[in-house]
Amino acid sequence: MKKLIPLLSIFIIIAIVIVIFISMSEQKKMVVIHTGNYDKKPIDIELHHFQDSQCGMTIESKINSVQVVAPDGRTWFFDDMGCMSKWYEHIKFKNEAVIWVYATDTKKYIDGRKAWYTRVANTPMHYGFGAYEKKQDGFIDFNQVILHMIRGENLTNPYIKQKLLGNK
Template identity: 55%
Template sequence: MKKLIPVLGTLLFIAIIAIIFISLAKKEQPVTIVKGNTAFKPLPIKLNATNDTQCKMLIKSERNAVEVIAPDGRTWFFDDPGCMTLWIQDKPWKDRAKIWVHTLDTKRWIDARKAWYGVKDATAMHYGFGAREHKCPDCIDFHEMQLRMLRGENLTNPKIRKKLLGV
């Protein structure tokens, strides 16, 4: 009996490890990229099951979400226009990419290059660049939003935050 206990313990340990691996293998992994979007249209985002390509956070809302579609149809997802800007800056095809953003005002997907961006909005990563279909006071265009993001002139910068929000 004393020789059987270590063998049973080892078998039990192996069984537990096997169950863990099998359960992990069956668990659906978060979406990070979708291939074959040759229609170049925004795809439905599986909320709480799709990762932002830049910051790796789960996308919890379409509010200010962005989708970038490469010329070959690969689609990446972002929870904040700032994340998209940081990620796309070194892509050789960035000027040929189709970029969609979900707007605050009309709650629709529009061409991100035609959107207007607030500078002090609540966004997923707190950069402050909320997208709009219609121009608003203090809104900036896509090019200016990208420049400010790349220069660090967003709400994550304490000096900019104080200047824009007074806090």
Template identity: 55%
Template sequence: MKSLRPLLIVATIVILIVVLFLSLASKQKMVTIMEGNIARQPIPIVLHHFQDSECGMVIDEISYASQVVAPDGKTWFFHDHGGMVKWLERKNFKKDAMIWVHSLDTQQWIDGRNAYYTRDEITPMEYGFGAYEHSSEERIDFE
């Protein structure tokens, strides 16, 4: 019986660790794509709960976040506008996509095609694009 005791203790600890990791994994369900956004409106992003649909990095800052909504309501999320643009270039629905970007000047989700951009921001993937609702001399448009 004494020789079984250490084995039972180790087995119990291993089982507890496995149960702990499984319960944490079920609570962490990260969002990379959402379906059913037929209204094609921006989805509220919960920081640390959404992942960039292209690179998989966790969206932990809203400042440079963007979303792309396909005509069928499928929505993808990005933590850097530059990565979103590169991703969108490869999609056959790019001209029909609704693009939402988070505006640095109004702190609102705005139409990415109507936004104005700077090219010298410090962004998560270092593309440098910051979106603004209002134009100024140093900002460029989407095209």
């Protein structure tokens, strides 16, 4: 019986944490997918109210945020281009998707397929792909971002981080 008490205590604590997270989520009424975006324009997101569709994190800044609009008007939200890339790899409407990224240089949503990306930005999930409207030396295009993510070549990989950032 004494061995069951610690195990039971752990299960009770886990259950309490789960109940707290569920109640917080319902109170905030987090938005993961927005429907009815038939114009396929970027949604004016409310910070701390929209949730990343891949990792589940709350979007706390427009910088580095991404929105993907499906042909049927559903819109998904992401706090990091890396999260969007992981999700994007599994969708069936890749060619028809409208992708909006928030550009660091112009502070507005731009076409994600036409954006330029740095590989060393400080992004929420630490993948490193920050979007820009104007190309700079060393920037890569959308297809290269997707390829680097598929290969695991982003700042979450210690080898790549060392290669791109040196001893920082």
